[in-house]
Every structure is written in structure tokens, then in C-alpha cells.
Amino acid sequence: xxxxxxxxxxxxxxxxxxxxxxxxxxxxxxxxxxxxxxxxxxxxxxxxxxxxxxxxxxxxxxxxxxxxxxxxxxxxxxxxxxxxxxxxxxxxxxxxxxxxxxxxxxxxxxxxxxxxxxxxxxxxxxxxxxxxxxxxxxxxxxxxxxxxxxxxxxxxxxxxxxxxxxxxxxxxxxxxxxxxxxxxxxxxxxxxxxxxxxxxxxxxxxxxxxxxxxxxxxxxxxxxxxxxxxxxxxxxxxxxxxxxxxxxxxxxxxxxxxxxxxxxxxxxxxxxxxxxxxxxxxxxxxxxxxxxxxxxxxxxxxxxxxxxxxxxxxxxxxxxxxxxxxxxxxxxxxxxxxxxxxxxxxxxxxxxxxxxxxxxxxxxxxxxxxxxxxxxxxxxxxxxxxxxxxxxxxxxxxxxxxxxxxxxxxxxxxxxxxxxxxxxxxxxxxxxxxxxxxxxxxxxxxxxxxxxxxxxxxxxxxxxxxxxxxxxxxxxxxxxxxxxxxxxxxxxxxxxxxxxxxxxxxxxxxxxxxxxxxxxxxxxxxxxxxxxxxxxxxxxxxxxxxxxxxxxxxxxxxxxxxxxxxxxxxxxxxxxxxxxxxxxxxxxxxxxxxxxxxxxxxxxxxxxxxxxxxxxxxxxxxxxxxxxxxxxxxxxxxxxxxxxxxxxxxxxxxx
Numbered sequence: 001x002x003x004x005x006x007x008x009x010x011x012x013x014x015x016x017x018x019x020x021x022x023x024x025x026x027x028x029x030x031x032x033x034x035x036x037x038x039x040x041x042x043x044x045x046x047x048x049x050x051x052x053x054x055x056x057x058x059x060x061x062x063x064x065x066x067x068x069x070x071x072x073x074x075x076x077x078x079x080x081x082x083x084x085x086x087x088x089x090x091x092x093x094x095x096x097x098x099x100x101x102x103x104x105x106x107x108x109x110x111x112x113x114x115x116x117x118x119x120x121x122x123x124x125x126x127x128x129x130x131x132x133x134x135x136x137x138x139x140x141x142x143x144x145x146x147x148x149x150x151x152x153x154x155x156x157x158x159x160x161x162x163x164x165x166x167x168x169x170x171x172x173x174x175x176x177x178x179x180x181x182x183x184x185x186x187x188x189x190x191x192x193x194x195x196x197x198x199x200x201x202x203x204x205x206x207x208x209x210x211x212x213x214x215x216x217x218x219x220x221x222x223x224x225x226x227x228x229x230x231x232x233x234x235x236x237x238x239x240x241x242x243x244x245x246x247x248x249x250x251x252x253x254x255x256x257x258x259x260x261x262x263x264x265x266x267x268x269x270x271x272x273x274x275x276x277x278x279x280x281x282x283x284x285x286x287x288x289x290x291x292x293x294x295x296x297x298x299x300x301x302x303x304x305x306x307x308x309x310x311x312x313x314x315x316x317x318x319x320x321x322x323x324x325x326x327x328x329x330x331x332x333x334x335x336x337x338x339x340x341x342x343x344x345x346x347x348x349x350x351x352x353x354x355x356x357x358x359x360x361x362x363x364x365x366x367x368x369x370x371x372x373x374x375x376x377x378x379x380x381x382x383x384x385x386x387x388x389x390x391x392x393x394x395x396x397x398x399x400x401x402x403x404x405x406x407x408x409x410x411x412x413x414x415x416x417x418x419x420x421x422x423x424x425x426x427x428x429x430x431x432x433x434x435x436x437x438x439x440x441x442x443x444x445x446x447x448x449x450x451x452x453x454x455x456x457x458x459x460x461x462x463x464x465x466x467x468x469x470x471x472x473x474x475x476x477x478x479x480x481x482x483x484x485x486x487x488x489x490x491x492x493x494x495x496x497x498x499x500x501x502x503x504x505x506x507x508x509x510x511x512x513x514x515x516x517x518x519x520x521x522x523x524x525x526x527x528x529x530x531x532x533x534x535x536x537x538x539x540x541x542x543x544x545x546x547x548x549x550x551x552x553x554x555x556x557x558x559x560x561x562x563x564x565x566x567x568x569x570x571x572x573x574x575x576x577x578x579x580x581x582x583x584x585x586x587x588x589x590x591x592x593x594x595x596x597x598x599x600x601x602x603x604x605x606x607x608x609x610x611x612x613x614x615x616x617x618x619x620x621x622x623x624x625x626x627x628x629x630x631x632x633x634x635x636x637x638x639x640x641x642x643x644x645x646x647x648x649x650x651x652x653x654x655x
Contacts, residue, residue, distance in 0.1 A: 065207075065368060068375040071382070072204035075197055076153055079160040083153045087205060090146035094139050095212030101135035102220045102353055104128045109348040150205050154198050161197035161381065165189055168388035174457045176391045179417040185384040193381025199374040206367035210360050217357035224350045225342055231332055232354060235325035236361030242318025243369035246311040251376055253307045257300055264296040274542065326358055393459075399479040403569050404467045407431040407454065407600070412463035414453055423449040425623035426463070433569070436601045438611035440641065441620035447604045448489075450620065451572050454602060456480035485566035489575035491559030493550075495541035498529045498558070505562035516565065523561025524587050528554050572602045585610075608645040617641065 076084045107128025111121055169186060176182050221228040270276050271289060280286060333350055336342040342350070407430070414424040424446045431437055431454070439447040452458045453465065456477055465472040472480055485505065494501050502519050503511040516536065520526040532538035532548050539547040550558065560576055589610055603611060611617055612631045619627035619634065619641045627639050634641040 064375070065371065068200070068371055068378070069204050069207060071378070072197075072200040072371070075160070076157055076201045076204075079156040079201075080153055083149055083156065086149040087146055087153060088208070090142050090149060091205070091209050091212060094142040094146060094209075095216055097135045097139035097142060098213060098356075099216040099219065101132050101139065102216060102349070102356070104131040104135060105349045105352050108132060109344075109346075146205075146209075150202070154202055157201045158194065158198040161194045164385060165194060165381070168385055168392070171393060172388050172391040173393050173459060174452070175414075175416060175459075176388075179391075182387060182391065185380070185387055188377075188380040189384035192377040193384065196374040196377035197381055200371060200378050203367050203370040203374060207364065207371055210364035210367055213360040214357060214364060217353045217360060220353045221350060221357065224346045224353070225336055227332060227336075228329065228350060228354065231325070231329040232357045232361065235322055235329055235358060236365055238318040238321035238325065239362050240318075240365035240368060242314045243365050244372060245314045245318075246369070249307055249310050249314070251373060253303055257303060260296050260299050264293060264300070267293050267296070322362075326354075329354055329358075393477050394473075395476050395478075396474050398470075398475050400472070400475045400483055401468055401470065402483070403433070404483070404600075405433050406468065407570070408464075408466045409454070410464050410466070412450075412453060412460045412465060414449060414458050414460045422623050424453060424460070427620075427623070427625050428463075429618055429625060429628070431570075431600050431602065433600055434598055435615040436603060436613070438603045438605070438614035438617040439620060440605070440608065440611060440617060440644065442644070444622075445620040446623035447620055448574055449623075451486075451574055451602055451604055454570070455484045455486055455572050483568050484570045484572060485563040485568040487556075487559050487563045487571075487573045487576040491555055491562075493540065493555055495539070495543065495547075497537050497539055498532060499536040501540060501558055502561050502565050505565040506567065511565070519565035520558075520561045522564040523557050523559075525554070525557040525561045528557075568599070570600050570602070572604075574604045575606065576603075608648045 073084070076087075105128075108125045111123075111125030111128060165186075172182070218229050218232065221232060267289060271280070271293070280289070330351070333342075333347060333354065337344060337347045409427055409429050412424055412427045413422050415422040427446075427450060429437075439450060441447050449458065453460055456465075456472060459473065467475070467480070467483075494504065496504065499513070499516050502516050502523075502525075505519070513536070517526060520529055520536075528550075529536055529538075533546065540550060541547045542549045556576065563571060563573075585607075603614060605611060614630070616628065616630060617634055618625050619639070621640060627634055627637060627641050629637070631645075635645065
């Protein structure tokens with residue numbers, strides 16, 4: 001993808017390099033741009049609020065930590081209550097064993113350092129030593145069991161977060177997909193939020209583990225001598241400060257690289273995909289695109305090196321200060337022993353506890369840092385969930401009628417988010433059972449949007465849609481859509497078998513193979529499906545082994561078959577023959593006329609000859625219905641419909 005923001009002075013040289021040196025190594029070309037980012041690292045406007053979340057201080061982060069941990073544990077609790085409870089119990093049991101072990105260390109030192117012959121001192125230390133060995137073994141077993149439980153919990157949390165995101169994404173109003181704010185929120189939640197949810201639980205467990213260990217070591221130190229405990233905490237503060245600082249730098253860097261990464265991934269995917277491979281070679285753009293990808297990679301490389309350098313400096317300073325304060329702690333311990341304020345046995349146990357406590361504090365700083373960092377992404381995930389819940393479709397209990405006599409639109413107006421004018425503006429029309437209704441008009445006239453309103457995909461901002469007098473706004477949206485079959489202009493190419501691509505049209509009830517074949521014959525798809533390697537069981541995707549792909553026209557006929565299989569009272573066809581040849585188009589329209597018996601068909605097409613036999617034709621212009629009638633009536637009016645029909649018909653007439 002060319003960079004439209006790139007200075008024009010670079011364009012000729014880039015084009016020349018692509019033309020004269022198509023085999024040039026991309027990294028060599030990228031080195032020319034090593035120090036240039038062309039504004040690529042400017043923070044996108046839609047991420048400014050997210051950047052503010054990264055600019056918190058160490059103490060602000062500490063205040064937020066309890067809430068983050070609570071949210072992480074609530075998520076874990078919802079994902080697996082028994083497993084979460086097991087992790088908590090096992091971690092607390094491991095901490096209790098560690099506490100007992102530290103206390104036994106005092107007994108070991110007390111026995112070894114008492115007066116008398118060495119054998120007697122060893123015998124005096126043996127009971128405490130046995131307790132220490134048992135507690136160490138018990139702690140190892142409990143820690144291993146806790147790790148196993150955590151290993152079971154983490155994938156469940158990821159699964160729960162993934163399903164929550166997909167559930168909310170598929171429950172929002174369809175118009176929400178046209179809202180840039182929501183889409184940006186979804187991208188952030190999907191790219192990092194789901195993974196962050198799992199990481200929040202993992203590192204939250206790490207925080208709990210380290211807090212338990214720290215409480216144990218701190219409790220022992222407080223008993224041995226109170227002055228040692230604040231010194232122990234003070235020794236870990238620089239490490240925590242450095243970790244949080246490094247996290248902020250890394251997070252802000254990732255925000256700056258979002259646009260670069262997305263462009264790089266898009267281009268890299270296009271370079272490796274099958275669909276654009278032919279055009280890529282036909283236009284000989286390989287060298288240009290490789291150079292563009294290399295330029296984006298160079299930007300990320302330079303930025304990541306800068307971040308690593310700053311993080312290393314922060315960590316080096318933090319570790320140095322932490323080392324000095326640790327030395328101060330040991331110096332105070334020696335002073336206590338020197339002045340007789342602490343017994344030698346207690347001093348040995350204190351030294352052991354300080355060593356353990358320093359380790360736990362450093363691990364705690366690491367875990368807190370990760371919780372804070374992942375919490376920033378997790379906040380984006382939660383923000384998306386909250387936003388999507390607000391945008392979720394209302395779901396009344398009332399169901400739509402199984403069949404209808406007529407559908408009436410009265411003064412319906414619908415606008416897309418941030419649109420300057422309505423896509424459908426004050427439209428009133430009536431659809432009766434068994435009719436074929438055609439919607440015609442130029443591009444952008446509102447035909448497809450009006451069809452989406454009829455299908456229950458969009459809710460109008462003004463006006464009503466009534467099924468046999470029942471306002472659709474008071475009906476469960478899925479019950480309305482269950483009564484509608486839609487053939488899209490560009491149908492979704494589901495990576496499923498040919499059988500399931502048809503049967504998905506009525507997924508709520510099992511379909512026999514004979515029913516699937518009948519639907520395929522109705523949509524003129526049976527013959528080409530039988531020619532596939534495994535007929536109806538062939539996977540329709542070449543991304544997988546033994547998969548097959550279809551032509552555009554074949555996918556279109558499969559979509560028509562899916563609509564036939566749905567067996568709905570309202571059939572909406574949005575350019576259903578756009579990818580078909582003339583003979584296939586004629587066959588499909590013939591089948592649609594047969595299907596219209598007892599059903600209502602709404603037909604959207606630019607091929608005016610296809611609508612001549614429609615019972616009623618609505619002509620739209622800029623979202624409004626400007627003409628209405630059958631073919632003969634509209635031709636007699638000599639209005640927009642007559643102009644469009646005559647213009648298209650003239651193309652088929654000989655000069």
C-alpha cells in the first residue's frame with residue numbers, strides 16, 4: 001500500500017528502484033529510510049485517551065492495583081470457580097508451610113549455636129531440621145499442585161474472555177459496525193485485550209504468591225527485630241519504580257506503533273495471500289511493496305531498540321539503588337549483632353529471612369509491573385464490553401408471526417453513524433404475501449439499506465415497520481430474522497463443507513442429505529458440487545488440506561441454495577446474479593419466481609430486464625421513493641425508471 005503521507009521527493013526514487021532493481025534486497029532499500037518515520041509514529045487521535053492511562057505515576061498505579069487484582073480474580077472466578085478456589089487454597093497452604101519452615105530455621109540455628117559439644121548441638125538442632133525438611137517438601141508439593149491448577153485456569157480464562165468478546169460483538173446492533181469508535185475499541189480488545197485477561201489472572205496469582213511469601217518473611221523479621229521490616233520493604237522500592245517506568249515506556253511505544261503494525265500486517269498478508277498474487281505479479285509491484293514493508297519494519301525496529309535502551313537504563317538504576325539499600329539492611333543486621341541487640345541464632349534466621357524477603361519483593365515488583373501493564377490492555381477489553389453492552393440490540397420476549405399477510409413501512413428513516421444525510425429517508429411502502437417487489441435506483445440510492453431494514457438488520461431512527469400490524473421494534477430481532485432469507489451480492493464464503501454451507505441456512509434444525517440436495521438443485525448448485533473431490537463433504541477453503549475453492553458465480557449459486565434451504569416467508573435478493581453468466585442468471589430468476597409462490601420476494605438489481613415481471617417496482621433516489629408502480633406504468637411516466645431502463649436497453653441494441 002503506498003504511503004500517501006510520504007514526501008513527494010521520495011516518490012521518483014522509490015519508483016525507479018522498483019523499476020530498475022526488482023530483485024533489490026528490501027533491507028538494503030530500508031536502510032535509506034532508517035532514520036525516517038514520515039509521521040508513522042504520530043499517535044492516532046483515537047488512542048489519545050489510552051495514552052493517558054499509560055501516564056500514571058508509581059503511586060497512582062499502586063492505588064489502582066487492588067481494583068485490577070479484584071477484576072482479575074472475578075474473571076477467574078467466573079471462568080472456573082473450583083479451579084480458582086483450589087489455586088487460592090494451595091497458595092495459602094504453601095505460604096503457611098513457608099512460614100513454618102522459617103520458624104524452624106530459628107530452631108536449627110538455636111540448637112547449633114548453643115554451648116556444649118558439637119554432637120549435642122547437632123542433636124539439639126535435629127528436630128527443627130526435620131521440621132524444616134518436611135515443610136520444604138510440603139511446600140514443594142503444594143506449589144506444584146498450585147501451578148497445575150493455575151495451568152488449568154489460564155486457558156479457561158482465555159476461553160471465557162474470547163467467548164465474551166464474540167458474544168458481545170455479535171449482539172450489537174448492526175449499525176454499530178459503522179461506528180469508528182466502537183470498531184477501534186473492538187480492535188484493541190481483540191488484539192491485546194483477550195490475551196491481557198489471561199495474563200492478568202496469571203500475574204495476579206503471581207502477586208498473591210509473592211505477597212504470601214513476603215508476609216511470611218516480613219512476619220519473621222518483625223518478630224526477630226522490628227527495624228528490619230521497613231528496611232526490607234525500602235530495599236525493593238527502587239526495583240518496583242524501575243519496573244513501572246519500563247512498563248509505561250513499553251506501553252506508550254506500543255500505542256505509537258499500532259498504526260505501523262497494522263499497515264505492516266495488512267501488506268504482509270497481501271504479499272502472502274493467494275487472491276492478490278496474480279495482480280501483484282501482473283503490475284510488477286513486488287519490489288515496491290517489499291520496500292514499503294521493509295520501511296515499516298525498520299520503523300518498528302528503531303523504535304523497539306530505543307525502548308529497550310530506556311528500559312535497561314531504568315532497570316540498571318533501580319537495581320543499583322536496590323542493591324545499596326539491601327546492603328544497608330544487612331549492615332543494620334550486623335550492627336544489631338555487634339551491639340548485642342540480637343542473638344546470633346536469631347541473626348542467622350534473620351539473614352535467611354532477609355534473603356527470602358528480598359527475592360519475594362523483587363518477584364512482587366515484577367508481578368505488580370506485569371499486572372499494571374496488562375491491566376492497561378485489560379481496561380480496554382472491559383471498556384469494549386461495557387460499550388458493547390450499551391449498544392446491544394433490545395430483545396423483547398414477543399415473537400414475530402410465523403407467516404405474515406403484509407409488511408408495512410411507514411415513514412421509515414435510517415442514518416448511519418456520523419452520516420451527513422439519511423440513507424433511507426421517510427420511506428413508506430407495503431409488501432404483501434406472494435408478491436415480487438423490486439427496488440431499483442442508482443448506486444447510493446438506499447436500496448440495500450432499505451432491504452436491510454426490511455430484514456430486521458437495521459432499526460430505523462424514525463418510522464415503523466409492521467408485520468401484520470405488529471411493530472418490529474417490540475419483537476425479538478432473531479424471531480424476525482428467522483422469517484427472512486437473504487442472498488447478498490457478495491455472499492460470505494464460509495470455510496465449511498459444501499453441505500454445511502447450504503444447511504447453515506436453517507441451522508436450528510437438522511437437515512437430511514436429501515433436503516440439502518433439493519436446496520442445491522433449486523439454486524442450480526448440485527451439478528458443480530458433485531464435481532468437487534468429496535462432493536457435499538468437500539471443505540470449501542484452500543487454506544486447509546483437501547480443501548477446494550469455487551468461482552464467484554458458484555459461490556453465488558451456493559448462496560441462493562442456502563436461501564432456498566432457509567424456506568422463509570420473506571426472501572430478499574440483493575444483486576443475486578451479479579457473478580452469474582446470462583444462462584445461469586435466467587435459471588436463477590426462473591427459480592425465484594417459482595419460490596415466490598406463497599412467499600414475498602424483494603429483488604434488488606441493476607439489471608432492469610430482471611424486474612419487468614415484478615408485481616410492483618419502487619424507484620429510490622437519495623434514500624427516497626420517487627416512483628412506484630409496475631413496469632408498464634413506470635415506463636408510461638417517463639421518469640427516472642424509464643430513463644434507466646432505456647439507457648440500459650440501448651446497450652443491447654445494434655447501432
